Amino acid sequence: MKKSVKTLLSVLVAAMLPLTAVANEKISQALSEVGLNVQEVKASPMPGVAQVLTDQGLFFMSEDGRYLIAGNVLDLQQWQTVRGQRVPTNLKDQLMAPLIQQKLLEQKDQVIEYKAPKEKYVVHVFTDPSCGYCRKLHQEMKDYHNAGITVRYLAYPRAGVGSETGLQMQHVWCAKNKNAAMDNAKADKSVAKAMCQNPVASQYALGQFFGINGTPAMILPDGNIIPGYMPAAALLQQLTSGG
Numbered sequence: 438m439k440k441s442v443k444t445l446l447s448v449l450v451a452a453m454l455p456l457t458a459v460a461n462e463k464i465s466q467a468l469s470e471v472g473l474n475v476q477e478v479k480a481s482p483m484p485g486v487a488q489v490l491t492d493q494g495l496f497f498m499s500e501d502g503r504y505l506i507a508g509n510v511l512d513l514q515q516w517q518t519v520r521g522q523r524v525p526t527n528l529k530d531q532l533m534a535p536l537i538q539q540k541l542l543e544q545k546d547q548v549i550e551y552k553a554p555k556e557k558y559v560v561h562v563f564t565d566p567s568c569g570y571c572r573k574l575h576q577e578m579k580d581y582h583n584a585g586i587t588v589r590y591l592a593y594p595r596a597g598v599g600s601e602t603g604l605q606m607q608h609v610w611c612a613k614n615k616n617a618a619m620d621n622a623k624a625d626k627s628v629a630k631a632m633c634q635n636p637v638a639s640q641y642a643l644g645q646f647f648g649i650n651g652t653p654a655m656i657l658p659d660g661n662i663i664p665g666y667m668p669a670a671a672l673l674q675q676l677t678s679g680g
Contacts, residue, residue, distance in 0.1 A: 463502030464489055471505075481528075483510070488532060494648045495533050518678050519663070520671065529648075534660030537647055541656065544643070547636040548589040549615045551578055557585030558676045561656040563593035563644045566609070566622035567602045568652045570666035575623040580669035586676070590619065592637040593644040593652050603637060610635040 464487055465475040473491040481488035481497055486506070489496045497506035515526035541561055548561065560581075564571045574581075574588075581588055592610065594603035605622055611633040612618035618628050644654070647662065655663040657676065667675070 460487065460500045460502070464498050464500070467498070467502040468496075468505070481532075483528075490536075492646065494646050495529055497529070518675075520667070520675070530661055533647070537656060537660040537662070538658075540643060540646075541660075544591065544636070544640065547610075547640065548591055549610070549619050551582070551588045551590075551616065553582040553585050553587045555585050556587045558658060558673075559587045559589060560658070560672065560676075561589045561591060563640075563647075563649050563652055563654040563656075564590045565593055565595050565602060565652040566605060566619070566625075568595065571653045572623050572625075574653050574666050575620075577669060581672070584669045584673040586669065586672060591644065592640040593649060593654070594637070594641060595652060598638045598641050603641075607632065607635050607637045610637055 461478045464478055468475055468489065468491060473493055473496070475489055475491055477490040479488050483497070485500055486497050487500050489498050497510060498504065509530075510528040511525040512528050512531075513525050515531075516523050517526050518524075544561075562571075562574065564574075566572070578588065592606045594600055594606050597603055605628055608628045608631050609615060609618040609622050611631040612629065613631075621628050647654075647656075649662070649664075651664060653666055655667060655672070657663065663672075663675070
């Protein structure tokens, strides 16, 4: 037992240590050539592989700056339950989760909230009013509330901030009654034009940073992301199981 604890601690400490200046420079230069701006480079739990935080999220890269891992990295010694199935833990998600939690705290005053009367959980949802499953989720808001789940919406216009939907979402966020405007948008009704300083562009960029590529995208209280729609009963089960 003591040996396993020491091993875990050594891995965690290693992941916190900065790389040598040479390795950092190689990685930063290599990623700049593919359009990624590096914010931070650390050693990862994988020997010889760095974890690199960029403006487009977290990536892994060999310390010589040659090989880039853009997809998931699965830990076959750690498993979790997602949508009722046991799956290996995604190291990328695991490392991003605390950062996601912090970023969402910073958005607290910029979300459109549908609060459950007897709140047990808060789930953030990147949404797009033109998305069919986003509308389905919204139509079932009463079910989420009955399950004690508060929903906080963030903007993610799939066609971009400059699209028709992106403009509509700016009107929603600038409305005097944001919830009523969101209700109209989700019901394919007209939304009164209103412009102001709004968070749509910054939330869209935040979604890209989190690795969001579709809507709805649910973010659980622990910072884990559930892509796609999930009915209230299944989401409650996910939350109560420790998701």
